[in-house]
Amino acid sequence: QVQLEESGGGLVQVGGSLNLSCTSSVVSFTTYGMAWFRQAPGEEREVVAAISWRGQKFHYADSVKDRFTISRDNTKNTVLLQMRSLKPEDTAVYYCAGRKGGYIDSNMNGMDYWGKGILVTVSS
Secondary structure, eight states: OOOEEEEOOEEEETTOOEEEEEEEOOTTGGGEEEEEEEEOTTSOOEEEEEEOTTSOOEEEOTTTTTTEEEEEETTTTEEEEEEOSOOGGGOEEEEEEEEETSOOOSSOOSOSEEOOOEEEEEEO
16 A cells, blocks of 8 residues: 655744655655645645656646745655745645556546645744
8 A cells, every 4th residue: 555644734824834744655756646635625636746667757836936946856755845935825735646546637637646744833
């Protein structure tokens, strides 16, 4: 059973920074496109950032461009999300997810594996 486990969430003040980490147990991690999603209360889940299997292609939601950075370390089976200049509207449960094939797109539909999610709260 593939597991994705998020860590690094918590409470941060407006304008602050937070780094999320996702560790995967999948054997063929390098064949997966990885993404971070988030879901705020009462809102639909949205893709925040995605990274291709070799870490050469990226996608960011318009709302986080220039503030969030996604990266991956294929030697450690991890995906990171560095979040800066956080805003109250960034408050959400953040999910790590992986999709076989390694490619990414703006929607990241059909993810094969999901983490349980981790809460990020931006306090004003």
